[in-house]
Amino acid sequence: MEQKSSIPDKTNPDHFRIQASAAINFYADQITSMQRMEMEKTIPNPDKGAIRKKYLDLLRAGFPVDPNEILKDLFDNSIHLHDPRYMGHQVPPPYFGNMIADWSTSVLNNGTAVSEMGQFGVAIEQAVIDFLLQKFGMARGGGALTSGGSLGNLTAMLAMRENKAGSSWNQGGSNYAVLVSAESHYSVDRAARIMGWGEDGLISVPCRPDHTIDPAQLVTAMEKGSKNNKKIIGLIANSCSTSTGTFDDLQVLGKFASDHNLWFHVDAAHGGPMIFSEKHRNRLDGIGLADSVVFDFHKLLHTPSLVTAVLFKDKACSFSSFDQDVKYLWREDEQKEDLDFEIGKRTLECTRDTMGLKAISSLLIGGTGFVEHHIDHLVDLTEFFARIVSGSEDFELALNPQTNIICYRYVGSKKEDHARAKQIQDQIRNELVEEGKYYIVKTEIHGETWLRSCLMNPLTTEENIRGLLGEIRSIGSALLQGPA
Ligand SMILES: Cc1ncc(COP(=O)(O)O)c(C=O)c1O
Known part of the structure; x- marks a missing residue:
C-alpha cells in the first residue's frame, strides 16, 4: 500500500x-x-542505465525514499x-563559505527578478555589479547576474544587436554578423543562431600561432561578411579562450572595434577574475574598451554553479537586451532610480535565485x-x-x-x-x-x-x-x- x-x-x-x-x-x-x-x-564511471532503471522503478513504486539513500547514491556515483x-x-x-551561501538561497527561496520580491538579494547583486564595473574601468555602466556564461553571452549579444542594428527587438531582422576568434566558446555560435543569424552570422577570424585573434586578418574577415550581405555589428574577444586559456589583445581589438563602429564584447567567463591578481591582471589590459563583458564566478572564483556577471559600459545598454514591458511584474509607478533593482528587465530568467549572495560571498568571505x-x-x-x-x-x-x-x-x-x-x-x-x-x-x-x-x-x-x-x-x- x-x-x-x-x-x-x-x-x-x-x-x-x-x-x-x-x-x-x-x-x-x-x-x-x-x-x-x-x-x-x-x-x-557508474552504469548510468542501471541508475536510471533503479530510479524509474522507485518513481513508479511511489513509496517515500530515505533522502540519505539518494545522497549516498549521488556521492558514490559522481x-x-x-x-x-x-x-x-x-x-x-x-569553497565552504560559498556553498553555505548557496544553501541559504534555498532556505529563503526569494526570487530576484523584481525588487519587491528580491529585496536584499537585488541590492547585493547591484553592489557586486558596481564593484566589478569599477574594477574593469567601466564605472558609468550597469549590469546583472545571469545563470551562466552561455546565457551571459546571449544577453550581451542581444544588447549588441539592439544598439548596432536598430530596433530588432520590435522589428525583427537577422541579416547581421559578428567577428569572433576561431577559438571562441560554442555559446557565442549558439547565441548568433538563436538570434536567427545562421551559420554566416559568425565570422571566424583566424588566430596567430599563439592562439589569439590575428588583428591582420580582421579586415579580410569583414570583407568576407560583406560578401555574404551581412552587416557586421560586433567583435568578440576571448579573455581567455576555453580550449587553450589564451588572452586576446584587447587594446588592439578594442581600437579596431571603435574605428569600425563595432560593438566590442569580451568573453571573460574564465579569465575575468584575474583582474584581482596584481601579478596577472595585465592579461586583461584594454578590457575597459569593451561595450560588454561576461565574467563567471563559478569557474576561477570557486562559487557553486551558476553565477555570471554581464557588465555593460553604458548603463542604458544594460536594459536593451530585453525591451519588454511586463505589467504584472513591474509597477506602473516605478521610479527611474529604482530601475537598477528591477533585474528581470535585464535578464532572460523570470524566477531566479539570490545569485548576488553567492557572488558576494566569493569576494567577501576571504x-x-x-x-x-x-x-x-x-x-x-x-x-x-x-x-x-x-x-x-x-x-x-x-x-x-x-x-x-x-x-x-x-x-x-x-x-x-x-x-x-x-x-x-x-x-x-x-x-x-x-x-x-x-x-x-x-x-x-x-x-x-x-x-x-x-x-x-x-x-x-x-x-x-x-x-x-x-x-x-x-x-x-x-x-x-x-x-x-
Ligand atoms: C570562454 C567561455 N565562455 C563561455 C563559457 C560558458 O559558460 P557557462 O558554462 O557558465 O555557461 C565558457 C565555459 O566553459 C567559457 O570557457
Whole structure:
C-alpha cells in the first residue's frame, strides 16, 4: 500500500535540524575522504542505465525514499572535484563559505527578478555589479547576474544587436554578423543562431600561432561578411579562450572595434577574475574598451554553479537586451532610480535565485586578498605543470599556459615514436578516465588531439601532477608497444 508522508513532518524545523545536521556531517566526511584521496577513483564511471532503471522503478513504486539513500547514491556515483587528482574541466570544488551561501538561497527561496520580491538579494547583486564595473574601468555602466556564461553571452549579444542594428527587438531582422576568434566558446555560435543569424552570422577570424585573434586578418574577415550581405555589428574577444586559456589583445581589438563602429564584447567567463591578481591582471589590459563583458564566478572564483556577471559600459545598454514591458511584474509607478533593482528587465530568467549572495560571498568571505592568493596559487601550480612537461623528453607542451589551463601530450621517449604517439592521445585519455584515478579532459588544436587540464583544485600538489604524468606515461608507453 502506498504510504502518505505527513505535511507537518516535511515542514517541521526540528526535523530539518536533524536531517540537515546529518547531511552536513555526511558532506564533511565525504569531502575529507576526497581531499585525502581515500576513494580509489576520482571518476567512478557508474552504469548510468542501471541508475536510471533503479530510479524509474522507485518513481513508479511511489513509496517515500530515505533522502540519505539518494545522497549516498549521488556521492558514490559522481566525479569528486574535491579530490586533488581532479584536473579536468573548468569547474571548481566550491569553497565552504560559498556553498553555505548557496544553501541559504534555498532556505529563503526569494526570487530576484523584481525588487519587491528580491529585496536584499537585488541590492547585493547591484553592489557586486558596481564593484566589478569599477574594477574593469567601466564605472558609468550597469549590469546583472545571469545563470551562466552561455546565457551571459546571449544577453550581451542581444544588447549588441539592439544598439548596432536598430530596433530588432520590435522589428525583427537577422541579416547581421559578428567577428569572433576561431577559438571562441560554442555559446557565442549558439547565441548568433538563436538570434536567427545562421551559420554566416559568425565570422571566424583566424588566430596567430599563439592562439589569439590575428588583428591582420580582421579586415579580410569583414570583407568576407560583406560578401555574404551581412552587416557586421560586433567583435568578440576571448579573455581567455576555453580550449587553450589564451588572452586576446584587447587594446588592439578594442581600437579596431571603435574605428569600425563595432560593438566590442569580451568573453571573460574564465579569465575575468584575474583582474584581482596584481601579478596577472595585465592579461586583461584594454578590457575597459569593451561595450560588454561576461565574467563567471563559478569557474576561477570557486562559487557553486551558476553565477555570471554581464557588465555593460553604458548603463542604458544594460536594459536593451530585453525591451519588454511586463505589467504584472513591474509597477506602473516605478521610479527611474529604482530601475537598477528591477533585474528581470535585464535578464532572460523570470524566477531566479539570490545569485548576488553567492557572488558576494566569493569576494567577501576571504576578502579580495584571498581571491588574489587563490588565483596566483592556481596559476603558479599550472606553471609548475608546464615546467615538468617541458623538461620531460616524452611529453610535449602545446603552449605556455597563461592561466590555470594547460594543454600537453605524451609523445614517447623515442623520436621515431612521436608521429604515432600523436595519434593515440584519445586512447590515452580514455584509458586514464576508465581507470578513474585521475580526471583530465582533452581538446583539439589544429586538427590534433591534446590532453587538457584545468587546475581548479587548490589542494592539488606537485606530487599529484607528477603522479598524473607518470600514469599517462605508463598508459602511453604500453600503447606504443602494442600493435599499431
Ligand atoms: C570562454 C567561455 N565562455 C563561455 C563559457 C560558458 O559558460 P557557462 O558554462 O557558465 O555557461 C565558457 C565555459 O566553459 C567559457 O570557457
